[in-house]
Amino acid sequence: MMKVSVSRFANNPLLTPGDLAPSRPDFEVTCVLNPGAFRFGGRIGLLLRVAERPVPEPGFLATPILAEDGAVSVIRVREDDPGISSASSRSFAWNGRFLLTTMSHFLIAWSDDGGRTFTPDYSRRLMPEQSCEAYGIEDARVEQVDGEYLITFTAVGPAGIAVGCRRTRDWRSFSSTELILPPSNKDAALFPRRIGGRYRLLHRPSDPACGNHIYLAESPDLRCWGNHRCIAMTRPGCWDEERIGAGAAPVETAAGWLELYHGADRTGRYALGCLLLDRDDPARVLARSEAPFMEPEADYELNGFYGNCIFTNGQIVDGDRVLLYYGASDSVVCGAELRISELLASLKIGDFGRKTA
Amino acid sequence: MMKVSVSRFANNPLLTPGDLAPSRPDFEVTCVLNPGAFRFGGRIGLLLRVAERPVPEPGFLATPILAEDGAVSVIRVREDDPGISSASSRSFAWNGRFLLTTMSHFLIAWSDDGGRTFTPDYSRRLMPEQSCEAYGIEDARVEQVDGEYLITFTAVGPAGIAVGCRRTRDWRSFSSTELILPPSNKDAALFPRRIGGRYRLLHRPSDPACGNHIYLAESPDLRCWGNHRCIAMTRPGCWDEERIGAGAAPVETAAGWLELYHGADRTGRYALGCLLLDRDDPARVLARSEAPFMEPEADYELNGFYGNCIFTNGQIVDGDRVLLYYGASDSVVCGAELRISELLASLKIGDFGRKTA
Numbered sequence: 001m002m003k004v005s006v007s008r009f010a011n012n013p014l015l016t017p018g019d020l021a022p023s024r025p026d027f028e029v030t031c032v033l034n035p036g037a038f039r040f041g042g043r044i045g046l047l048l049r050v051a052e053r054p055v056p057e058p059g060f061l062a063t064p065i066l067a068e069d070g071a072v073s074v075i076r077v078r079e080d081d082p083g084i085s086s087a088s089s090r091s092f093a094w095n096g097r098f099l100l101t102t103m104s105h106f107l108i109a110w111s112d113d114g115g116r117t118f119t120p121d122y123s124r125r126l127m128p129e130q131s132c133e134a135y136g137i138e139d140a141r142v143e144q145v146d147g148e149y150l151i152t153f154t155a156v157g158p159a160g161i162a163v164g165c166r167r168t169r170d171w172r173s174f175s176s177t178e179l180i181l182p183p184s185n186k187d188a189a190l191f192p193r194r195i196g197g198r199y200r201l202l203h204r205p206s207d208p209a210c211g212n213h214i215y216l217a218e219s220p221d222l223r224c225w226g227n228h229r230c231i232a233m234t235r236p237g238c239w240d241e242e243r244i245g246a247g248a249a250p251v252e253t254a255a256g257w258l259e260l261y262h263g264a265d266r267t268g269r270y271a272l273g274c275l276l277l278d279r280d281d282p283a284r285v286l287a288r289s290e291a292p293f294m295e296p297e298a299d300y301e302l303n304g305f306y307g308n309c310i311f312t313n314g315q316i317v318d319g320d321r322v323l324l325y326y327g328a329s330d331s332v333v334c335g336a337e338l339r340i341s342e343l344l345a346s347l348k349i350g351d352f353g354r355k356t357a
Numbered sequence: 358m359m360k361v362s363v364s365r366f367a368n369n370p371l372l373t374p375g376d377l378a379p380s381r382p383d384f385e386v387t388c389v390l391n392p393g394a395f396r397f398g399g400r401i402g403l404l405l406r407v408a409e410r411p412v413p414e415p416g417f418l419a420t421p422i423l424a425e426d427g428a429v430s431v432i433r434v435r436e437d438d439p440g441i442s443s444a445s446s447r448s449f450a451w452n453g454r455f456l457l458t459t460m461s462h463f464l465i466a467w468s469d470d471g472g473r474t475f476t477p478d479y480s481r482r483l484m485p486e487q488s489c490e491a492y493g494i495e496d497a498r499v500e501q502v503d504g505e506y507l508i509t510f511t512a513v514g515p516a517g518i519a520v521g522c523r524r525t526r527d528w529r530s531f532s533s534t535e536l537i538l539p540p541s542n543k544d545a546a547l548f549p550r551r552i553g554g555r556y557r558l559l560h561r562p563s564d565p566a567c568g569n570h571i572y573l574a575e576s577p578d579l580r581c582w583g584n585h586r587c588i589a590m591t592r593p594g595c596w597d598e599e600r601i602g603a604g605a606a607p608v609e610t611a612a613g614w615l616e617l618y619h620g621a622d623r624t625g626r627y628a629l630g631c632l633l634l635d636r637d638d639p640a641r642v643l644a645r646s647e648a649p650f651m652e653p654e655a656d657y658e659l660n661g662f663y664g665n666c667i668f669t670n671g672q673i674v675d676g677d678r679v680l681l682y683y684g685a686s687d688s689v690v691c692g693a694e695l696r697i698s699e700l701l702a703s704l705k706i707g708d709f710g711r712k713t714a
Contacts, residue, residue, distance in 0.1 A: 091566075096593060098566045132587065159587035160567040179585040182542065182562040182572055205539040208565055209448075209455045210517040215539055219581050226581035228536040230489065230516035236453060 002345040004293040006336050013300050013332035014118055014325075015109065020050060023105065023125060024072075027052040027064065030102050031305050033327030035109075036140035037248065037314030038149060040171055044115040044316055046325060047126075047140040047151065048333060051102035061092055064103040066134035072127070075099065089305065100156065103128070104136040108171065115316055115323045115335070126166070130177055132157040133164060137177075141313050143190040143249045145199070145222065152188040152201075155179060163188040163203060165223075180225060181205075181217075187245030187313075190222075191257070191282070200282055201225060202246035202259065212243035214261065214275075216283050229283050232275060234263070239292050240273060241265050247312040250277065251322070255344055256286050260324070262311050263292065270309040271295040272326075274343050287347035294336070296328070304329025359702040361650040363693050370657050370689035371475055371682075372466065377407060380462065380482060381429075384409040384421065387459050388662050390684030392466075393497035394605065394671030395506060397528055401472040401673055403682060404483075404497040404508065405690060408459040418449055421460040423491035429484070432456065446662065457513065460485070461493040465528065472673055472680045472692070483523070487534055489514040490521060494534075498670050500547040500606045502556070502579065509545040509558075512536060520545040520560060522580075537582060538562075538574075544602030544670070547579075548614070548639070557639055558582060559603035559616065569600035571618065571632075573640050586640050589632060591620070596649050597630060598622050604669040607634065608679070612701055613643050617681070619668050620649070627666040628652040629683075631700050644704035651693070653685070661686025 017029040029052050036047035054062040054074050061084070067073040075094075077084060083095040091100050108124035111117060128137055135156040142151050148167055151174075155164035160183025167175040180201075181188060187204035194200075198218040206212050214232040217225040234241050240263025250257035257277040264270045273289030296308045312326040322338045374386040386409055393404035411419040411431050418441070424430040432451075434441065440452040448457050465481035468474060485494055492513040499508050505524055508531075512521035517540025524532040537558075538545060544561040551557075555575040563569050571589040574582040591598050597620025607614035614634040621627045630646030653665045669683040679695045 157587075158567065159570045159572075159590060160562060160564045162562075162585065178583065180583050181539065182560065182574070182585040183567060184541070184562070184564045185539065203539065205517060205519075205541070207517045207541045207563075210515065210540060213516045215516075217539070219583075221577060221581075224576050224578075224581035224583035226535065226537050226576075228519065228539040230514075233516060 002342060004338060004342045004346050006294045006338055008298060009116065009335040009337070011117065012298065012334040013328060014335055015048065015120075015333040017331070020048075020107070020120055021122065022052050023050075023127070026055055028055050031331050032333055033330050034139045034311055035314045035325050035327070035333050036142040036151065036153075037115075037316050037323070037325050038142040038144065039316065040149075044111040044323075045171065046109045046111075046118055046314060046333065047142055048107045048109055048120070049104050049138050049140065049327070050107050051104045051136075053102045061087065061094075061101070063092075063099045063101055063135075065099070066103075066128045066131070070129070072103070097158070100135050102136070104138045106137060106140055106151075106153075118333075124171065126151075126174060128155075130157075132159065132162060132179055133177055134158060137164065139186065139311075139313050141189050141248055143192055145190060145192060150190055150222065152180070152190060154186045160184060161186065161206075178223065180223065187214075189246035189249050189259070189313075192249050192252070195280065195282060202231075202250070204243075204245040206243075212245070214244055214246060231277070231283050231285055232261075232288065238290075239263055239265055239269075239271055242268075247272070248315045250282070251315075251317055251340060252279070253340060253344060255349070257282050258340060258343060260312060260315065260322075260343075268306075268308065269296065270311050272310060272312060274347065276344070276347055276349065287349045289347065293338075293343060293346060298328070298334075300332055300334065301328040304331030306330035310334075359699060361695060361699045361703050363651045363695055365655060366473065366692040366694070368474065369655065369691040370685060371692055372405065372477075372690040374688070377405075377464070377477055378479060379409050380407075380484070383412055385412050388688050389690055390687050391496045391668055392671045392682050392684070392690050393499040393508065393510075394472075394673050394680070394682045395499040395501065396673065397506075401468040401680075402528065403466045403468075403475055403671060403690065404499055405464045405466055405477070406461050406495050406497065406684070407464050408461045408493075410459045418444065418451075418458070420449075420456045420458055420492075422456070423460075423485045423488070427486070429460070454515070457492050459493070461495045463494060463497055463508075463510075475690075481528065483508075483531060485512075487514075489516065489519060489536055490534060491515060494521065496543065496668075496670050498546050498605055500549055502547060502549060507547055507579065509537070509547060511543045517541060518543065518563075535580065537580065544571075546603035546606050546616070546670075549606050549609070552637065552639060559588075559607070561600075561602040563600075569602070571601055571603060588634070588640050588642055589618075589645065595647075596620055596622055596626075596628055599625075604629070605672045607639070608672075608674055608697060609636070610697060610701060612706070614639050615697060615700060617669060617672065617679075617700075625663075625665065626653065627668050629667060629669060631704065633701070633704055633706065644706045646704065650695075650700060650703060655685070655691075657689055657691065658685040661688030663687035667691075
């Protein structure tokens, strides 16, 4: 198997919480992570996930949520409240409600130097707006299809964690969120064009009893999705044994659709591998990374809010070159350069597919 | 609140496991339950869920599954196998695999006396056929839309518990299963006609962190579904505090769409209530049962494979009269007669709806 050269940007991390102003003065930015990436008007844009929380007050847990009136409000609970039944750095359960410790929104950052450095644009924040995203919006993937940008993301609300979609043509006005997939679902990556007359989407339903596997769906209109098929399962004993999920849009190559994906093992380590899908029938998996092409190694990938984690949902492809943007340790935004030819050469082409009748 | 008269059939249970021949001689029928109901050729048909297992062998757990070659095979595990990590009457986990103790399929039974007695038709078994239903097919809802019968059901496989759909016009030949909703999802009930140009569907995604609530979806073609919205959540402290799910298709009335649904409380008791949805915008909930209109009372509803449970997914409507078919204690098939006017009168019409932006 050929080795894939991964050139991490010398200026990593590209953006850290300290680089960003919070959305309001009584909040602080705890993490900036998992950016979507796109080209617009000659520039490269990142759609950053910004996770914020109220400035901490000793002895209290607090979380922002979108209230019924459409404004962001704060739930504040004493740490010794008997209604708290579980608590981690990411979430807590309080009187039967499942709450996150931070609320995420999206902020755009632009690059004028080909994607090496980024400046936040505070005129472009996308906030939660509806009940289905009352606890936050996370991990945007951006894909331009038929001239329109579609943003697919994780919408977290009291009735579940689902896949939302907003649309824009000008990156100024955006459609309101529609849930394109019901809970529990994440990691929805659109193909850039129709295949066999139908739009296609990779997604990752999640079920504690049955696992966290990658599905393929199809659509006549980019709004309604059906014919869901599991095309890749987690692999016991492997680097991707616990959960897998698509990264950004699949890249069309002569060999097939190349999809960069994340896998987590039992210890919770997140690394990156790839899938190669048949060009005409993307339900057919032609090859899959036996080992990750990229693993947490740098200090900023090993240590942070959630250490030992790299997660990608944004990339810019230019010929054979991929600028891969990723969240490191759920804390900071980083970049790396890779070659598609090397990713393809690292794969042993064979039939790794599940039979789909 | 007006009382709803529920006339249980005098000949309940209508069908028990002992009334049915297994699909093969080395299997036994453990449960017959949760039938879909439909009219065809002047008769009433039930699409029975038949749960089978290999004839038990002392000291072993065994479960039928659909093997890669498309035949039903048996997994047999010693009860003291160290790979077994959990076991209940319904399922067990073995070496990281989640397995059911029975496999369900569908069998048609016909009534020539207006839906009071039913005879199984062994020429009409619908078996699992694909990987996504390798552990069984369960809880069929039948609805005739645009002249075709659509059967929506729970497809259980190694990659999750999802909503499958098969189609028929003649109840002899059936399309192969397409998953119309990804895991974890159940209880999908089609509306009988388009509303505002779009087909509609109630469904119940399931998420241990966020709950078991009823969603509404829409479709241009009955195959692909989108614009998912949570329209009814479980209610803490109520009879439907733990999980809710639609029954058969909503019934169109002058007051709105009347949907009979099941609710379970913290003790696992399943009872039946109703929702009234706006006729033109079924995302608007106009009313909801404060108390169940029907609760487990009869001996066959209180005791069985899973006692204290009534569950409906099939009904025949004739003017004001509803013949309600239901599974009792997950063991037997029963019937009851109700009046729509009484169900409507039992509801306090008000705005019980979630705001949906």
